[in-house]
Amino acid sequence: MDTEVLLEARGISKRFGGLAALSSVSFSVRRGEIFGLIGPNGAGKTTLFNVLTGLARPDGGEILLDGARIDGLKPHAIAARGIARTFQNIRLFGSMTALENVMVGRHLRSDGGVLGAVLRSRAAVAEERAIAARANELLDYCGLGQRAGDIARDLPYGDQRRLEIARALATEPKLLALDEPAAGMNATETAALRALLERILSSGITLLLIEHDMKLVMGLSHQVAVLDYGEKITAGSPEQVQRDPRVIEAYLGGAFA
Numbered sequence: 571m572d573t574e575v576l577l578e579a580r581g582i583s584k585r586f587g588g589l590a591a592l593s594s595v596s597f598s599v600r601r602g603e604i605f606g607l608i609g610p611n612g613a614g615k616t617t618l619f620n621v622l623t624g625l626a627r628p629d630g631g632e633i634l635l636d637g638a639r640i641d642g643l644k645p646h647a648i649a650a651r652g653i654a655r656t657f658q659n660i661r662l663f664g665s666m667t668a669l670e671n672v673m674v675g676r677h678l679r680s681d682g683g684v685l686g687a688v689l690r691s692r693a694a695v696a697e698e699r700a701i702a703a704r705a706n707e708l709l710d711y712c713g714l715g716q717r718a719g720d721i722a723r724d725l726p727y728g729d730q731r732r733l734e735i736a737r738a739l740a741t742e743p744k745l746l747a748l749d750e751p752a753a754g755m756n757a758t759e760t761a762a763l764r765a766l767l768e769r770i771l772s773s774g775i776t777l778l779l780i781e782h783d784m785k786l787v788m789g790l791s792h793q794v795a796v797l798d799y800g801e802k803i804t805a806g807s808p809e810q811v812q813r814d815p816r817v818i819e820a821y822l823g824g825a826f827a
Contacts, residue, residue, distance in 0.1 A: 576601040576636060576776050577622075577653075577745055583630035584617055584800075591617040593800045594631070599745065599793075604767070604777040606791030606808070608784075610820060613797040615780045616658055619749055622778075623655045624648040636744070649678055652744035656734040656751060658780075664723035668714055668733050671722050672705035675740030705740060712736040712766060728759035732766065739770070746770065747778040752786055760786060788812065796820070 577599040584592040592614045599605040607615050620626040622633060624645035633641040640648050654675075663671050709715050712732045717725060722733060731751055738746055751767075752760045764786060771777055781787040787794065788808040795805040798820040804811060811817055 574601045575599070577778070578634045579618075579622070579631065580634070581631035582618065582621055582628050582633065582641075584614075584621055584626060585629050591800050592621070592628075595797070595800070595802050596631075597795045597802065597805055599776060599778055601744075601776055602771070602774070603792040604771060604779055604790050606787040606794040607778065607780045607797065608782075608787060608794060608811075609797035612799075614800040615797055616749055617800075618797070619655060619747055619778075619780065622648075623653055623747060646678070649741055649743075652742075653747060654738035654741045654743035654745070655747040656731075656738055656749055658749040658753065660730050660734055662722040662730060662733060662737075664721070666722055667718065668709060668720050668722055668725065668729075668736075669702065669705050669718040671733055672708050672737050672740050673701050675737040676701045676705055678741045705736075708736045708739050709733075711739070711769075713762065728755050728762070731755065731759075731763070735766065735770075739775075743775060745776045745778060747780075749780045750782060751779070752781055752783045764790065 575598045580596050581594045582592050582596070583590070583594055595618060607618070609615055617626065621628045624643055624647070628641055631641070632639055635651055635653065640651055663674065706715070706718060709718050712735055714729060714732055714736060717729060722730065725733060735751065752763055755763060760783065767777060767790060779787060779791065791808055793805065794808050794811045796803050796811060796817050803816045803820060804814045
C-alpha cells in the first residue's frame with residue numbers, strides 16, 4: 571500500500587461559543603487506506619468532517635490535501651480539490667430520481683456553462699449525455715442500476731445510503747468521507763455496504779470513515795483515531811486501539827475490554 575500522506579490535519583480547533591468542539595486535533599490519512607474515526611456521541615466527529623469539507627471554518631490549525639492547504643475554502647472548492655462526503659442524516663434531492671441525484675454530483679466536473687445549457691448547444695447536449703452515462707455507470711457500480719428512474723425519497727433506506735455514495739463518487743474524489751454510512755442498516759445491508767467500500771478502496775479512492783458499528787469499522791480500517799470531548803485520545807491500528815484503556819473507558823466498553 572502506498573504510504574504517501576493524502577490528507578493531513580494539524581492542530582484543528584473549533585469552538586461554538588464557550589464549547590470547544592475540537593481541541594488541537596491532528597492526524598494524517600495515507601493514500602489508499604481506510605481511516606476510521608470513532609468516539610462517543612458528541613465527541614466532535616461530525617464537526618471535524620464539517621471542518622474538513624468546508625461547512626465550518628476552523629478556529630485554528632491547518633488542513634492539507636496532497637500537500638496544499640484547503641482550510642478556509644468553500645465546500646464546492648474543497649470538493650473540486652478532491653474531497654467528497656456523505657452525511658449522517660441522508661441529504662438527497664428527494665423529489666428527483668436516483669439518476670438525477672447522481673448527475674447533480676457529476677456536474678462538478680462538467681465544462682458547460684449556463685448559456686450553453688439554456689440554448690441546448692450541441693456541445694451542451696453531448697456533455698449532458700456523457701454525464702447521464704457516467705451516472706448510470708455509478709448506479710450500477712453501487713448496486714442501484716435497476717433504480718435509476720425511481721424517486722429518491724421512495725427508495726428503501728439502504729438504497730438511499732448507497733445512492734448518496736454514488737452521488738459522492740460522481741465528483742471523482744481522491745478522498746471519500748463517510749459519516750456513519752451503516753447507521754440504521756440491517757445485517758444484510760451492512761454486508762453489502764462493506765463489499766461496496768472495499769470495491770471503492772480497490773479502485774484507488776481513499777476512505778475516511780465515521781462509524782458506530784465497531785465490527786464494521788475495526789474490520790475495514792487500516793488506522794483508527796478516537797475522539798472524546800473534542801480531543802484525540804489515541805490513534806493506531808484497530809488492534810492497538812481496541813486494547814487502549816482510554817478507549818475502553820471512553821467508548822468501547824466491555825464488548826472490547
